[in-house]
Amino acid sequence: MQDGTRIAILAHEKFPGRAKTAVGLLRYSDHDVVAVLDREIAESDPDARVHDYLPDVQDAPILGRAADAPEFDVLVVGIAPIGGGFDESWRGDVETAIESGADVWAGLHYFLAEDERIAGMAEEHGVDVWDVRRPPEDLTVAEGTAGDLDATVVLTVGSDCSTGKMTTTMELYEEARDRGWDAGFVPTGQTGAMIAGEGIVIDRAPADFAAGATEGMVLDAGAENDYVFVEGQGSIVHPAYSAVTCGILHGAMPDAMVLTHEAGREVIHGFESFSLPDPGALVSLYEDLASSVHDASIVGGALNTSALEPANASDAVIEYADAIDAPAADPVRGEVGPLLDAIEEST
Numbered sequence: 001m002q003d004g005t006r007i008a009i010l011a012h013e014k015f016p017g018r019a020k021t022a023v024g025l026l027r028y029s030d031h032d033v034v035a036v037l038d039r040e041i042a043e044s045d046p047d048a049r050v051h052d053y054l055p056d057v058q059d060a061p062i063l064g065r066a067a068d069a070p071e072f073d074v075l076v077v078g079i080a081p082i083g084g085g086f087d088e089s090w091r092g093d094v095e096t097a098i099e100s101g102a103d104v105w106a107g108l109h110y111f112l113a114e115d116e117r118i119a120g121m122a123e124e125h126g127v128d129v130w131d132v133r134r135p136p137e138d139l140t141v142a143e144g145t146a147g148d149l150d151a152t153v154v155l156t157v158g159s160d161c162s163t164g165k166m167t168t169t170m171e172l173y174e175e176a177r178d179r180g181w182d183a184g185f186v187p188t189g190q191t192g193a194m195i196a197g198e199g200i201v202i203d204r205a206p207a208d209f210a211a212g213a214t215e216g217m218v219l220d221a222g223a224e225n226d227y228v229f230v231e232g233q234g235s236i237v238h239p240a241y242s243a244v245t246c247g248i249l250h251g252a253m254p255d256a257m258v259l260t261h262e263a264g265r266e267v268i269h270g271f272e273s274f275s276l277p278d279p280g281a282l283v284s285l286y287e288d289l290a291s292s293v294h295d296a297s298i299v300g301g302a303l304n305t306s307a308l309e310p311a312n313a314s315d316a317v318i319e320y321a322d323a324i325d326a327p328a329a330d331p332v333r334g335e336v337g338p339l340l341d342a343i344e345e346s347t
Contacts, residue, residue: 008035008069008102009078010093015041015062016053020162021107022078024191026050026057028170033060035069036078037093056332066093066100077106080190082270084109084133094118098125107132107190109204132190133204135213142211147253147294151184151222152347155254156232156302157286159276160268161241163260164331165232166191168302171331172258173229175340184225186217188248192231202233203244210247218252227343230254236285239271246289253294255347257286258339259324262304263316279323299346300339301328 009026011019015038026033033050041048042064051059063069075097077090086108094104094112098121104112111131112118122129146153154172156165166189176183185192187199200213214230221228230252234241261279268274277285283298290296303320305313313333321328327338 005031005074006034006070006072007031007074007076008037008066008072008097009033009076010037010066010090011078012038012087012090013040014038014079019079020166021076021080021191021194023054023057024166024170025076025078025194026054026060027167028174028195029058031074033058034072035060036062037064037066037069038062039064066096071100072097072102074103074105076194077104077108080107086110086112086115091118095121098122098127101125101127103128103130105130105132105194107194107201109133132193133201135200135205135209139200139205139209140212141208142215142251144215144253144293146215146218146222146251149219149222149228151226151228152256152343153218153222153228153230153252153254154256154258154343155230155249155252155296156258156260157245157249157298158232158235159237159259159261159279159282160235160265161238162269163235163262163265164302164304165260167304168258168260168331168336169229169231170195171336172339172343175336176227176229179340182226184221184228186214186221186228186230186252188214188217188231188233202248203241205247207243207247210244211251214248214251215253232260235268236289237274237277237282238268239274249286249290250293254290254296255294256299256343257290257296258300258302258343259283259286259298259326260302260304261320262307263313263320264307279320280325283324283326297346298324298326299342300326302331302336302339303328305330305333
């Protein structure tokens with residue numbers, strides 16, 4: 001798809017807080033978002049718009065059904081629940097999109113192209129279904145070579161899932177390009193892949209190949225750019241998703257890391273019986289884990305302060321910087337310039 005593709009984003013009952021893909025596309029995609037589908041919001045406010053909830057992204061109407069949307073080229077499933085399953089209540093919107101001649105993009109673990117009815121309808125109407133999480137068939141184990149690149153590799157890591165790793169990576173990448181740096185972006189999740197139009201979603205790669213898939217993308221980007229910004233996933237302390245975090249860390253062999261965290265979060269989302277370690281302890285944990293393959297330091301931190309009042313956000317960022325003993329910023333409310341300065345000084 002070319003830039004300017006008209007997309008409708010399905011985010012039923014999750015927008016904006018639990019619709020990371022929808023928010024990421026609204027904020028960073030070059031595509032033209034013509035509608036966000038959230039039936040709960042649309043039912044309570046028929047005139048609702050994205051800017052009522054997120055004033056700093058593309059605006060679009062919030063509608064209840066795909067059938068109500070202006071003409072679009074692609075329906076994007078903009079939410080991915082824990083486990084990545086397909087909610088049957090979405091089927092009507094997906095089928096309506098296909099019948100209208102629109103392609104479908106989905107970042108689920110449930111592959112829509114393997115759904116007999118959806119696949120049959122897609123073939124009948126001549127449209128494409130892109131299961132973004134489907135891994136390539138030619139994956140291999142890592143060879144341990146990313147650390148030999150001349151490029152500076154920067155990886156975002158997190159205290160937990162949904163702490164802003166993709167957002168931070170994109171903000172660093174875009175600011176680096178604005179500064180004139182020769183920078184590349186490596187997407188490792190479904191949102192990043194949809195923004196870039198390519199990439200490997202590492203949490204779907206077989207465990208033995210996660211590091212190798214990451215390594216291959218980093219090598220490709222590093223061959224063409226002086227700086228490579230790699231989107232991280234999960235958290236090394238997450239009871240379910242730590243394996244993908246380690247695979248990306250060891251495959252990318254970063255020179256620098258930026259630690260993301262959400263202000264006020266004390267337990268792991270969805271696994272509330274597990275407490276989050278102090279951010280300072282996470283710095284040591286990530287640096288020690290990285291050192292087994294390639295020395296890398298946490299050179300800065302990105303703090304998501306969206307749950308705080310603006311008046312309290314700056315103090316929270318200062319406290320976070322003290323906790324990790326490195327510069328910190330809120331990449332949405334603030335500027336990532338200090339983080340780029342720290343990256344430049346460290347390498």
